[in-house]
Amino acid sequence: MSKQILTASSIITMNPDKPRATAVAIDGDRIVEVGTLEQCQAKLAGATVIDLGDTVLAPGFIEPHSHPLLSGISIMAPAHYIAPWVAPTWDDVVAIFKKALAESPADASLAFFGFDKLLHGVDAPNAATLDPIFGDRLAAVIDNSGHAAYVTTAVLKALGWEENPPENPVGGSYGRNADGGLDGTAEEVSAILAITLPVLGKLGGSPLHQAAEFLALMSRAGITSTSEMTYAKDYEAGYQALFSMPGCPVRISLYHMSTDPTCGDKVDLGIDPSRIRKQGIKLWADGSPWTGNIATSFDYLDTPTVKRAGIPLQTGGSKAMNYTREQLDAILDKYAPLGWQMAFHVNGDIGLDIVLDAYENALVKYSLLGTDHRWRIEHVGAGRGDQFQRAASLGVIASLAPFQFYYWGDLLDGQMFETRIGANWGRFKAAFDAGVRPSFHNDGSVSPPNPLLNMQTAVTRRTSTGKVHGIENAVTLDEALAAHTTNAAYILHRDHEIGSIEVGKYADFTELSADPYEVAPETLASDVAVKGTWSSGVRVDLDAFLGGGAATDGAPHQHLAAKAQEDKCC
Ligand SMILES: [Zn+2]
Ligand SMILES: [Zn+2]
Structure with missing residues (x-):
């Protein structure tokens, strides 16, 4: 196994006991020391020293809610x-x-x-x-x-x-x-x-190569771990092929769609589970704010914007749910006893009440309260502080969507909804304060993978046009970084493996061109560039990965092209 020491102008560890360092020692795929060059050399004698120059090293960014396979097929050539x-x-x-x-x-x-x-x-x-x-x-x-x-x-x-x-x-x-x-x-x-x-x-075209291109796009944004929130049995061979390519740049946690008949089953891909493994079950409790099928207590505004989009003005409360409470209970009755982590997509406030009611019922019924279940709620655009507090009391954690606010925020506030709703879309601070360990995501191709832009958005509450809405929902940069590192590792049940630069964890890093703490928050994503990533102690080589993809026969995976249109995001 190779022994290496990386030195950088600064290392952001996300370990509160030792937040900064200048060197990290790697033995094989794991971190064995974090500190100064001298400390690392004392720990790992004879290691090759690689000086990353003015690079600021961060833990590899984690995108905890994505759809890499169908996103690649949808948007890549x-x-x-x-x-x-x-x-x-x-x-x-x-x-x-x-x-x-x-x-x-x-x-x-x-x-x-x-x-x-x-x-x-x-x-x-x-x-x-x-x-x-x-x-x-x-x-x-x-x-x-x-x-x-x-x-x-x-x-x-x-x-x-x-x-x-x-x-x-x-x-x-x-x-x-x-x-x-x-x-x-x-x-x-x-x-x-x-x-x-x-x-x-x-x-x-080749669905496999398109998926590989999407993983490369994520990697270029600094991402070293992600999830597949639309896993189904049909994807098994596709993922086996992706991980047989040289140097797949990301780890993947699979969430099996509740609509797939085999979603309660264990999945054995025959691949190192630290690279890819099944983690839980995904369900769409309500729909999309851009379509108008979210379960909310409030209506859309009667504006030309809403009319042109064909959005019905009345959201219809619980009628917008894709499942009744009884149907949710039946699904939880089936899969909660098997021990799977649940991940329910829900954007509306009424939808969130119903999901939390169903979660609470099942957590009590199966004696899961107080255990390490980490059941998830996804996006939660209209979630309120009191709802996040209730979620936290149940041990339920949240993955939030700053991209919704960044791209649609100017419309959300005043065009789609009253300001009291629209300016507060994505209550990031309330979520952190409540203790639902928020992570951030870009949701596959629903928005371009960009952890730094999510951080910038959550810290500044600025939309794509630079307008600020609901500044009281802004979070600190510490919190925003945690949302794509430590908290994102936690929600994937990978906090013992990744998320911080600490002894014992995998050597997954993101190389940054500047220190996020030393640039203006409103230009964070443009002032800090991703220079590259490391996975398991190896610098990611996307040319080798994509070149290997060209050599892999994509023909057996053609059926996935139709699959991509079948599975929706939000
Ligand atoms: Zn999604
Ligand atoms: Zn979703």
Whole structure:
């Protein structure tokens, strides 16, 4: 095993007993000393010393809620990415359409992912608006939320649906013109899958390589560990292949979708469990604030922004839940006794009450109160301080979504909701104060992976335009860093392995170009660059990883391409 000592201008350890150091000694894949060069050399004689120069070394960042496989398939080539952070205006989106048309063979189908009615600020497209751009091409545009898709007339023709429009499938619907014909739009998974099939079916590409590209994107943002919140049995071979590639840059904790029939089963991938292992079970208790299917006690505002996005003004309280309380109880009855950690997606305040009621009932029933269960709540955009306190009293912890506030915050406050709701979207401070050990995430391709930007947002309460909303919800930089290191390791049940630079933990690091404590908080994410990462004592080599991906046969994983459209985020 190799013995190395890294020296840096400063090392942020996230260990409160020794917050700063200048050297770290690594024996094989583990940290054996943290301190000065002299201390490290005394501990590890003969070790190779690597001077990282003016680099500031931090624990490897952890993104505790992601969807790397389906995100890669959705946004990486041959798919085209049109999300608002790539193409801020509809004109930018159309420019990407035209470039894709010009650069592809005339018979190639085209898929575009990431349209957002709220942020692109235009009516959703349909066949009538897409046809003038795409002519007779098979083209599909998929919503950033994953809840809607829009196709050209050529796609409807290929399906034979121009002449014979089908009935709506169970759980989904097709948009229709006044004459009953389809308008080229589809809502919800079953309809989206069916209407996009002619496009996605002949898109080509390799889901495996697309997933590898997404992991590389995460790695470039400083991430060394993440989760897969949409795990299903179908992904098993895909993940085995990813981890057979040379130097997979991240560790992954798997959360099995509660809808997968095997979600109660143990998963043995035959891979070192410190690299990838199953951790828990994921469920979507309510929906997305950008779609309007979240369970809240308050309504949307009657504004042009909300109308254009097709969001119903009344959220309908508990009716917006994807599950009744009885259904949640039944799922918990089935899987809580098996010992799995639960992770429930919930954005609305009423939704959170219902989830906490169900959690409390099951935790009491199965004698889990006071144990180390660490059941999770995800996103929790409208969560209140008293609700976080209740969660903490149950031992329930939270992964929060500063990106919701960063990208949509200007709309949340005053356009979508009253200020009392919108300015307080993402009560980060209340969550820390209550003790739910908040971690932060970017949620796969729902927003670009960027821990530093999440930290900047939580510390400053500034949105993408620089506007400040609800400054009383801001947290300290110590807390924000913890949210992507120690707290994120805790929520993944990996705090004994990663999250801080401490003796005994894996040597996972993120190299930063500057000290986050020495730059202006409002420009943290632009003033501090990620120079590279380390995983298990090895500097991550993305060229080798992606090159290895090219050599791996992606053909057996083609079925995952359809899977990506099936599993939604939020
Ligand atoms: Zn998600
Ligand atoms: Zn979610």
